[in-house]
Amino acid sequence: MRRSQVQTRLNGNDIDFLCEPRQSLLEVLRDELGFTGSKEGCNNGNCGACTVIMNGRIVNSCCVLAVETEGAEIQTIEGVAHGEKLHPLQQAFLEEAALQCGICTPGFIMSAKALLEREPNADEARIRHWLAGNLCRCTGYDKIVKAVLSAEPQLQEAKQS
Amino acid sequence: MEAFDYVAPRSLAEVYSHLGNGKRTLFLAGGTDVIVQLREGRRHCDQLIDLKHVPELMRHGFTSDGTLEIGAASPLAEIYEDAEVQRRLPGLVDAASLIGGIQIQSRASLGGNLCNASPAADSTPALMALGARLVIGSASGSREVAAEEFPAGPGQNSLRPGEILVQIKVPPQPAHSGAAYLRFIPRNEMDIAVASAGVRLVLSPDNSRIEDVRLALGAVGPTVILVNTNDLAGKAANAETFKLAGEMASAAARPIDDMRGGVAQRRRLVSVLTVRALNTALQRATEAR
Ligand SMILES: Cc1cc2nc3c(=O)[nH]c(=O)nc-3n(C[C@H](O)[C@H](O)[C@H](O)COP(=O)(O)OP(=O)(O)OC[C@H]3O[C@@H](n4cnc5c(N)ncnc54)[C@H](O)[C@@H]3O)c2cc1C
Ligand code: FES
Ligand code: FES
Numbered sequence: 001m002r003r004s005q006v007q008t009r010l011n012g013n014d015i016d017f018l019c020e021p022r023q024s025l026l027e028v029l030r031d032e033l034g035f036t037g038s039k040e041g042c043n044n045g046n047c048g049a050c051t052v053i054m055n056g057r058i059v060n061s062c063c064v065l066a067v068e069t070e071g072a073e074i075q076t077i078e079g080v081a082h083g084e085k086l087h088p089l090q091q092a093f094l095e096e097a098a099l100q101c102g103i104c105t106p107g108f109i110m111s112a113k114a115l116l117e118r119e120p121n122a123d124e125a126r127i128r129h130w131l132a133g134n135l136c137r138c139t140g141y142d143k144i145v146k147a148v149l150s151a152e153p154q155l156q157e158a159k160q161s
Numbered sequence: 162m163e164a165f166d167y168v169a170p171r172s173l174a175e176v177y178s179h180l181g182n183g184k185r186t187l188f189l190a191g192g193t194d195v196i197v198q199l200r201e202g203r204r205h206c207d208q209l210i211d212l213k214h215v216p217e218l219m220r221h222g223f224t225s226d227g228t229l230e231i232g233a234a235s236p237l238a239e240i241y242e243d244a245e246v247q248r249r250l251p252g253l254v255d256a257a258s259l260i261g262g263i264q265i266q267s268r269a270s271l272g273g274n275l276c277n278a279s280p281a282a283d284s285t286p287a288l289m290a291l292g293a294r295l296v297i298g299s300a301s302g303s304r305e306v307a308a309e310e311f312p313a314g315p316g317q318n319s320l321r322p323g324e325i326l327v328q329i330k331v332p333p334q335p336a337h338s339g340a341a342y343l344r345f346i347p348r349n350e351m352d353i354a355v356a357s358a359g360v361r362l363v364l365s366p367d368n369s370r371i372e373d374v375r376l377a378l379g380a381v382g383p384t385v386i387l388v389n390t391n392d393l394a395g396k397a398a399n400a401e402t403f404k405l406a407g408e409m410a411s412a413a414a415r416p417i418d419d420m421r422g423g424v425a426q427r428r429r430l431v432s433v434l435t436v437r438a439l440n441t442a443l444q445r446a447t448e449a450r
Contacts, residue, residue: 021167044197057267132350133262
């Protein structure tokens with residue numbers, strides 16, 4: 001099968017890679033580029049563990065073909081922290097113990113990040129609605145929602161400083 | 162996943178130039194149905210044509226006469242986030258904003274929902290209720306059909322070889338009208354409808370009588386069903402008439418038993434959903450827009 005060359009921007013860096021049309025973005029991220037932060041839960045769009053931000057919107061990277069990302073801007077969990085400094089959402093997930101096995105966490109953080117960038121003061125109902133495409137088998141969601149709420153002031157502070 | 166070629170044409174003409182070459186073809190709009198189906202071996206193709214680089218297929222807007230024209234591959238989120246669409250067509254927003262979660266809505270399109278032709282496709286009853294028309298294009302020209310003429314069977318639409326769905330046109334809604342879409346799912350979000358109802362209610366100028374009802378039902382037949390509601394015209398816009406509309410919905414439904422629900426349950430559900438959707442439509446019709 002002919003492989004296509006794709007140029008894209010991943011976490012702020014211009015990259016190019018070769019892939020087959022049938023390969024998903026998730027597959028290429030994990031298996032070709034070594035970005036294993038995005039997780040595969042269901043591989044069919046239901047669990048959100050593979051969530052990345054593509055051109056400003058959250059998508060399930062298992063339901064995007066890697067060839068489709070030509071010219072796109074992709075953010076994955078690997079691009080969320082600043083060096084050693086965790087993003088306020090990552091810090092809040094730790095502080096609120098919003099994870100157990102952690103498989104769902106990268107997806108939740110990417111979804112929540114996209115939400116808070118649009119709606120810095122999203123309330124609990126809005127957060128729950130926005131995160132409906134992310135499943136968690138372990139936590140029962142309350143701690144996740146609490147973590148997102150508690151990150152809101154931190155995030156606004158971080159923006160101002 | 163089986164191997165296939167991927168092409169990303171930049172114009173409709175270029176799309177059509179890839180058709181009729183004997184290759185088994187599927188189209189890629191948001192991919193939320195087709196990528197999963199290809200991966201699971203439920204569909205097969207030699208070439209996958211990405212529609213998202215064709216400008217006409219990716220934009221939406223109101224024309225001067227108030228028709229909403231939606232490019233078939235435009236993502237749902239772009240449509241329901243539009244304040245003008247929210248104001249003028251809340252019945253469409255009802256459906257577009259409950260398909261999947263936010264990740265799905267970033268990509269999934271109305272064209273994909275229609276073409277995939279699931280009897281439970283959420284946007285289809287809403288579009289039928291609103292009187293939407295579909296523009297179908299091919300190398301030799303274009304034709305228009307009413308939304309209710311489009312589904313041909315479970316998973317089957319009525320496109321002919323060489324054709325694609327280009328645009329969805331939602332006509333300006335009549336004065337004193339309101340529309341709504343409701344579905345029943347066992348969870349709060351992210352599930353496939355067990356039954357659903359899309360309605361549009363047109364009232365007399367004093368809001369007391371019904372001039373017209375369009376009612377479409379999802380997940381209770383091999384395709385979405387448009388119900389004949391002629392008998393409702395002229396009746397009072399009240400609970401008694403709405404109950405009658407619910408009974409018409411139950412009678413028109415042709416449900417099956419499956420893992421999501423049973424026959425009797427679905428008949429009952431479409432009746433309740435129809436009444437509730439009519440109540441919302443009535444409220445919207447009588448509110449200033
Ligand atoms: C997790 C999950 C949840 C979902 N929830 C819902 C839900 O709640 N309600 C619901 O109704 N659906 C749901 N779906 C199904 C799906 O998201 C919708 O049907 C969606 O609207 C499909 O649009 P798409 O742009 O992704 O289509 P695609 O997958 O890109 O295409 C679907 C089919 O239509 C054909 N096609 C697409 N565009 C055209 C065109 N312009 N002309 C000709 N053929 C075309 C393709 O060849 C393909 O066969 C869900 C799917 C997932 C994965
Ligand atoms: S792995 Fe992509 S949604 Fe589950
Ligand atoms: S922490 Fe295990 S799935 Fe969420």
